[in-house]
Amino acid sequence: xxxxxxxxxxxxxxxxxxxxxxxxxxxxxxxxxxxxxxxxxxxxxxxxxxxxxxxxxxxxxxxxxxxxxxxxxxxxxxxxxxxxxxxxxxxxxxxxxxxxxxxxxxxxxxxxxxxxxxxxxxxxxxxxxxxxxxxxxxxxxxxxxxxxxxxxxxxxxxxxxxxxxxxxxxxxxxxxxxxxxxxxxxxxxxxxxxxxxxxxxxxxxxxxxxxxxxxxxxx
Numbered sequence: 001x002x003x004x005x006x007x008x009x010x011x012x013x014x015x016x017x018x019x020x021x022x023x024x025x026x027x028x029x030x031x032x033x034x035x036x037x038x039x040x041x042x043x044x045x046x047x048x049x050x051x052x053x054x055x056x057x058x059x060x061x062x063x064x065x066x067x068x069x070x071x072x073x074x075x076x077x078x079x080x081x082x083x084x085x086x087x088x089x090x091x092x093x094x095x096x097x098x099x100x101x102x103x104x105x106x107x108x109x110x111x112x113x114x115x116x117x118x119x120x121x122x123x124x125x126x127x128x129x130x131x132x133x134x135x136x137x138x139x140x141x142x143x144x145x146x147x148x149x150x151x152x153x154x155x156x157x158x159x160x161x162x163x164x165x166x167x168x169x170x171x172x173x174x175x176x177x178x179x180x181x182x183x184x185x186x187x188x189x190x191x192x193x194x195x196x197x198x199x200x201x202x203x204x205x206x207x208x209x210x211x212x213x214x215x216x217x218x219x
Contacts, residue, residue: 068141068163068193068196069196069197071093071095071100071139071141071163072093072141072143072163072165072196072197072201073197074091074093074100074103074141075091075092075093075103075118075141075142075143075165076091076143076165076197076200076201076204077091078091078092078093078103078104078105078118078143079091079105079118079143079201079204080204081105082105082106082107082118083204083208085107085109085110086109087105087106087107087108087109087110088106088108088205088208089105089106089143089204089205089208090105090106090117090118090119090142090143090144090205091103091104091105091106091118091142091143092104092105092118092119092121092122092140092141092142092143093122093140093141093142094122094123094125094126094135094138094139094140094141094159095138095139095140095141096126096130096135096137096138096139097137101125101126101129101130101138102122102123102125102126102129103122103125104118104119104121104122104125105118105121106118107121115149117147117149117150118142118143119140119142119146119150119153119154120149120150120153122140122142123135123140123153123154123157123159126138126157127157133157134157134158135157135158135159135160136158136160137160138158138159138160138161139160139161139163140154140159140161140162140163141163141164141196142162142163142164142165143164143165143166143197143201143204143205144164144165144166144168144172144201144205145164145166145167145168145171145172145173145174145175145176145194146162146164146172146173146174146181147168147171147172147173148171148173148177148178148180150173151173151174151180151181152180154181154190155180155181155186155188155189155190158188159190160190160191161190161191161192161193162174162181162190162191162192162193163192163193163194163196164192164193164194164196164201165194165195165196165197165198165200165201165202166198166201166202166205167194174192174194175192175194179192
């Protein structure tokens with residue numbers, strides 16, 4: 001027993017205690033380093049990753065928006081052709097992997113065929129060109145929301161994406177009167193995007209029917 005009343009340790013016990021202290025000290029250092037990695041390194045990496053991912057998503061959305069506008073403008077060209085013939089000005093374009101596979105416009109009055117809507121003609125031409133009835137990985141662009149007949153054809157042909165310009169509150173079956181193409185009661189559902197070049201598509205229809213009414217009054 002020492003004078004300060006502390007217990008004296010044998011040399012072996014001292015070495016063992018010093019070794020335990022060193023081991024404990026090393027463990028604390030390792031723990032501190034681990035904490036630094038967890039609280040600084042990992043979050044920074046995650047933040048950097050999220051920034052890159054966000055930028056890619058924004059860029060992708062902008063690209064898709066431009067892409068949709070481009071193809072909708074092609075559909076509008078078809079709608080203007082219908083207008084020139086005195087047909088209801090609706091046009092459609094079907095795209096697969098960035099390539100325009102088929103395009104068409106209303107010819108119901110010209111052919112006196114009730115089935116000859118722009119979407120029906122375009123889907124039929126696309127199937128004929130591809131030699132297969134399933135239109136996998138396809139994008140159907142149409143200036144006006146598809147009716148019940150065209151929506152049924154979209155489901156039957158397995159069109160995966162429907163992009164339209166203006167809504168049709170009286171006959172539209174992609175969300176207005178009903179949402180036939182997204183109904184999970186069927187074995188196929190299409191993704192729907194609306195409002196692409198909506199003003200241009202709507203304006204063409206309004207102008208056509210206004211002109212039609214004026215001509216009827218004259219006659």
